[in-house]
Amino acid sequence: MKHLLLTAMADINESLRSRWFIIYTLIFGGIVVALFITGLTESRVMGFTGLSRTLVTYLQITMAILPVFVLLTTVRSVAGDREAGIFEYLLSLPVGLASWYWGKILGRFVVVFLPVVLAMMLAVVWAAIKGAEIPWGQVFFYTLMLLVLAWCFLGIGMLISSLARSADVAQGAAFIIWLVLLLFLDLILLGIMIQNGSTADTVVLIALLNPLQVFRTGAMMLFDPQLVLLGPSAWVILDTFGHTGYLIYSIVYPLLLGTLCAWLGYFFFKRGDLP
Amino acid sequence: MITIHDLSKTFRKNKVLDGIALNINRGDRIALVGSNGAGKTTLIRCLLGEYVHEGEVLMDNMQPRLHRKDVLKKIGFVPQIPPPLKMPVGQLINFSAAVCDSDPEKMYAVSDKLGLDASKFKHQPFVKLSGGQKQKMLISIALGRASEFLIMDEPAANLDPEARHSFFSLLEEKKKDTAMIISSHRLDEVASLVNRVVELDQGKVVLNDQVADEVDMDSILDCEVRLLRPVTAFAKTIGDWGFVSDDGIIWKGAVAGPDRLRFLGVLSRYAGLLGGIKMEEEKK
Secondary structure (H helix, E strand, O other): OHHHHHHHHHHHHHHHHOHHHHHHHHHHHHHHHHHHHOOOOEEOOOEEOOOHHHHHHHHHHHHHHHHHHHHHHHHHHHHHHHHHOHHHHHOOOOOOHHHHHHHHHHHHHHHHHHHHHHHHHHHHHHHHHHOOOOOHHHHHHHHHHHHHHHHHHHHHHHHHHHHOOOHHHHHHHHHHHHHHHHHOOOHHHHHHHHHOOOOHHHHHHHHHHOHHHHHHHHHHHHHOOOOHHHOOHHHHHHHHOOHHHHHHHHHHHHHHHHHHHHHHHHHHHHHOOOO | OEEEEEEEEEEOOEEEEEEEEEEEOOOOEEEEEOOOOOOHHHHHHHHOOOOOOEEEEEEOOEOOOOOHHHHHOOEEEEOOOOOOOOOEHHHHHHHHHHHOOOOHHHHHHHHHHOOOOHHHHOOOEHHHOOHHHHHHHHHHHHHOOOOOEEEEEOOOOOOOHHHHHHHHHHHHHHOOOOEEEEEEOOHHHHHHHOOEEEEEEOOEEEEEEEOOOOOOOOOEEEEEEEEOOOOHHHHHHHHHOOOEOOOOOEEEEEEEHHHHHHHHHHHHOOHHHEEEEEEEEOOO
8 A cells, every 4th residue: 555655646746747737737727717718607698697507618628638638648658658668667666566557547547637626626616706606516526527537538548558568559549549439429420320220229329338428418417407408319318317327327437437447457567568 | 596497588579588597696796798689688677577478587486576576675776777757866765765665864875975965966857867877876776775686787887987986885795695687788897796697699598607706896906007198088088087197198096996807998999008007906
C-alpha cells in the first residue's frame, strides 16, 4: 500500500509539472467561464434561470474533449516513459508491479478528474452567487458520470499503453479508438445502418456498448427525464431499463468497462517485458 | 549468490542472449564487456527481472521476476543513460529512499563525497542536471542504500577525475560484501576495478576469466609527464585530468589507482611527444 501511494504521489507530482496538465486545466476551467461570459446559460427572456442548462452544455462539451484528452495523455506519458528509459530505471527499484501499475492509475485518475470537477464546482459557486437554486441531485449525478467516464477512458488508455511497444503506436491506436466511438455516436451513422438493413437490436446494442453514447444519454436523461430530445429510441431505453435503471446502467457500465480494461492492461503489463 | 542457467532472450526472431550460464559470488567484481549489441544491457535487464526470458536466473534462490521486491532490495543499479525524469532531485531521492526502506541522508552523503551538493539541486528537475551531475545522483542513490549486488552500466563515463577517485573509494568500501557487475564497451575503462572479466559476443559468453586483483581501488598515483615540446591539444587533455604545468613541458598531477590504464591509454595518443613518464603510488 505504501508503494502504491508513493507511486501515485510521484505520478501526480509529475503530471502537475507537465504542460499538458496546465492546458487541460485551462480548457475545462475555460469552458465553464466561457459558458458564463458568452451568456449561453442565460435565457433571452428570463436571464439566468438555473444551473441545469449550464451543466448539460458543459457535459456535452466535456464528452467530446475529456475522453480524447485522457486517452492521449495517458498513452503518451506511459508508453513515452517506457520508450525514454524511465521504466528501466524506476522499475529497478524494489516496487511491486501491482503497486506500480495501480499507483500510476490512481495518480493519473486524480489528476484527470480534479480539474473537471473543480470546473463543475466553479459553476455551482457561480449559481450560488447569482442566487439560483442549485440542483444538487443533478450536480451529484453529473459528477459521478464524469468520474466513471474518466475512469473508463483511463482504463482503455492503460490497456493500450500495456499493449503498444512505442508511444507513436499507442497514440495512433488511442486516436482511432476515440474516433470509432465518436462515429458510432453519430445519429446519422446509426440511421445509415438502419437504412442498410441492420436490425434495430444491433443499433441499440452498439449504442449501449459505446461508453460515449451511454454517457450522453445518461446526461440527457437528467436534464430531460422523458428523453424527448432523443426521439423514438427513448421508448426502447425507457421500456428496457426504466428511468432509474438507465441512470444506474450509465454509471455501472463505464465503471466496469474501465476496470476490465485496466485489469487487462495490468495482466499484459505483468507478463511482458517491462522496459 | 547469483546463478544464471541457460539464459536466452529472443526479440521477435532475433536471439539476443543465447544459453548464458554464469555463477556470481560475493566479492566478485565482474567487467561485463562486449561490443554494441553483444547482449550486455539485455543480460542486465534479465538480472533486474525486467525481461521475461527462457532459462533461469536465481539470486539467493529467488527469481527476480517472481520475487521482485525481495530481490531488488538487494540490488543497486546505475543505468548507462540517465532517465529523463522531470521530478526534482529531492523528490527522486525521497522516492528512492522510501521504496528501498533507506535513509535519504545517506544518499545525500554519497553525493557529497562525489563532489555534488545534492541539497542545492533539491528543487531542480533531474532532467535539467548536466550529464556528470545526473551520473553522480544515480550513483548516490545506488550506493546510498544497502545492497549486496551492484549493477553499473558505464558508471564512471561522465565523471571528472576527482569524482572518479571518490567513486572508486566508495566501491573499495563495498567490495568485500558486495558482488558487482560493471558493464563497459572497453575493458581498459574498468580493468583495474575488477577481478573477473566476462565478455559477451552475439549473446554468448566468449570469455569468463579471473584477472589479477592487486590494485587498491582507493589508491592514488603521483604522476609526472615530460613532453618533448609544449602542445596545446595535450595541455587541454591533461588539464581535464587536473594536471598542472609551469612551462607546458613538465606536467604534474594525481591519478586514481584504478584509472591508471585509462590514463596510459590517453597518453598513448601522444606517444611521439612523450619524453618520460613517472608514476608512483602514494603511501597511505
